[in-house]
Amino acid sequence: MSQTITVEGMSCEHCEQTVEEALEDVEGVSEATADSDAETATVEGSADPDALVGAVEDAGYDASA
Numbered sequence: 001m002s003q004t005i006t007v008e009g010m011s012c013e014h015c016e017q018t019v020e021e022a023l024e025d026v027e028g029v030s031e032a033t034a035d036s037d038a039e040t041a042t043v044e045g046s047a048d049p050d051a052l053v054g055a056v057e058d059a060g061y062d063a064s065a
Helices: 013-024 049-058
Strands: 002-008 029-035 040-045 062-064
Touching: 002 049, 013 029, 013 040, 013 049, 040 049, 049 062
Parallel strands: none
Antiparallel strands: 002 040, 002 062, 029 040
16 A cells, blocks of 8 residues: 655755655555655555654654645
């Protein structure tokens, strides 16, 4: 299952990597891809959307499901 969340505050490739790593640490995520230009992150797996948002916010970015 694929989910897309909005992520604000990413400005570079390093930001994308930080968000991807934070999302991949969430239980149920098999893959995560962040796009700073689109201000989104796409996640494959069955993770809880609130957990995804929380992980991104803990990494220092604003997020919404």
